[in-house]
Ligand SMILES: Nc1ncnc2c1ncn2[C@@H]1O[C@H](COP(=O)(O)OP(=O)(O)OP(=O)(O)O)[C@@H](O)[C@H]1O
């Protein structure tokens with residue numbers, strides 16, 4: 197589904213991603229871990245199409261198409277979804293407000309008929325249950341005054357509405373208490389199908405008890421320096437990143 | 450160019466006013482002020498970002514009055530907004546047109562102001578304060594006076610609809626004098642239609658007295674053609690426990706200057722000023738607002754927002770006076786701008802003069818670009834870039850549009866704003 201080859205990306209002259217290689221197949225869950233500042237969000241943003249980054253080398257193929265050629269909205273319509281680490285506040289725009297337009301644009305692109313107001317509402321109601329989110333929240337200005345948990349649930353709610361093929365969850369678990377974590381991850385799990393894939397960026401092994409990864413990758417200094425099975429996450433939880441850093445540094449000498 | 454103020458324009462005007470036989474005293478006073486001061490020169494502080502006199506000199510070839518033009522019922526009806534239900538007062542190049550106006554006349558009176566004595570005229574909007582008030586006073590031909598009696602609650606809005614069209618770049622000088630007596634309530638709406646694209650100069654003066662415990666909403670749309678030069682002097686005296694709310698949405702024109710003054714004359718009164726300027730091309734809109742707190746326990750709220758594209762220019766100047774007597778004043782002012790192009794500019798300046806010590810005043814102004822993070826977020830959800838921009842801008846503008854109290858008029862103005870922003874939301 198997704199093939200990333202030797203991806204290099206920089207911002208304001210600083211190279212942040214320095215040759216990422218990653219292969220994600222339908223039905224898989226990949227976890228990306230790594231110390232702060234290693235480039236995890238940068239990778240997520242580059243995949244979603246944030247324009248500030250300069251791609252100096254490499255390619256990203258998503259379902260046979262060159263992802264890097266596409267505008268962010270095209271990627272979304274093609275089925276890429278990014279749950280933001282820090283969802284933005286948008287005064288005066290509520291979730292319901294923009295989501296109906298968004299959903300219908302995506303549906304139109306995928307050759308499905310648009311949802312009218314009534315249908316949209318009923319789909320919304322159904323998906324709201326998935327992440328136990330309140331309708332009132334959805335009609336408030338986006339993320340303004342939302343708690344951390346509400347922001348993250350709202351992200352997953354939007355994911356449910358947009359029915360993506362590839363979901364990239366950037367620290368959707370950070371700052372959540374255990375109940376919220378359960379709600380959010382059970383939402384994500386219910387949305388999983390053999391045709392979809394998930395990339396979860398996280399610092400915490402805890403999340404991976406709920407969203408069980410097929411692969412765990414460690415991103416360090418803009419490169420994937422180690423990949424393994426879900427046991428790697430347990431090892432990282434126990435030992436931290438120092439041994440990975442040492443391995444990576446001695447390998448690069 | 451700087452001497453033109455006292456030569457070409459004023460000479461023409463002074464000559465003209467000799468031929469007008471009504472309002473002799475008012476005109477004589479106005480003429481004296483014009484003769485002495487002329488129209489604002491380039492260096493004039495109050496007009497330093499808005500070279501209106503130069504603009505007039507370059508575009509207005511004839512400072513005589515624009516004569517009335519041919520209107521017809523169909524044309525007038527075309528410019529009523531959907532769902533309009535109220536009284537209609539039509540002006541033809543600034544002159545009241547009874548033929549196309551309709552109102553029940555039960556709860557208030559409308560009188561044509563074309564002869565003396567009209568002692569009150571000029572007592573609220575004082576011509577010493579602004580030369581354009583003097584100019585209007587010197588040259589207007591006739592205006593109207595509206596009187597809303599005590600305790601009258603006028604449920605349906607009173608809609609002033611102006612049709613403007615000049616053939617040789619002439620002057621249109623509407624003049625309104627409105628008195629709202631104690632406990633009365635009324636909503637005024639205003640729109641101006643340019644009938645063609647010839648330049649004209651509309652120099653309007655509106656004076657409003659809002660008596661004790663009266664409540665007045667006044668919403669205006671400015672969407673004149675791209676060669677219209679417009680100066681509005683709008684001044685309101687607000688008495689004890691009364692409220693007055695102004696909403697003003699400016700969408701087009703060549704150069705537009707709005708002077709809006711609220712005089713909070715007693716305790717318990719409230720003055721609100723909301724404005725949106727959504728500009729493109731080379732449109733220049735200057736909002737000078739002034740709120741004068743003279744007595745304790747009064748409140749004022751002000752929110753002006755600007756979205757500027759292309760080479761448009763916005764000016765905001767917000768004066769707040771809090772006199773020594775005006776303890777416990779609450780005064781809030783906010784001006785926020787979004788620049789959509791590198792060639793668009795905004796000059797914003799709050800001017801607070803506070804002489805009382807126990808007051809709550811706040812003001813703030815921001816000028817920035819569209820929030821790129823928010824734009825990316827919406828795109829990442831599948832919204833096209835233009836659509837996402839439109840949505841964000843509309844949300845920004847919406848805070849002001851929401852203040853328009855009349856539903857039909859708000860919908861009408863909102864639609865114009867959405868058309869400009871591309872799409873509906
Ligand atoms: N606009 C920017 N200009 C310069 N450097 C940037 C910019 N944005 C990010 N960076 C840098 O890129 C590096 C990677 O940041 P990124 O946010 O991708 O890290 P991360 O792995 O997601 O970290 P965290 O775990 O803290 O979320 C950091 O060193 C950061 O300072």
Ligand SMILES: [Mg+2]
Nearest residue numbers: 236237238281
């Ligand atoms: Mg991050």
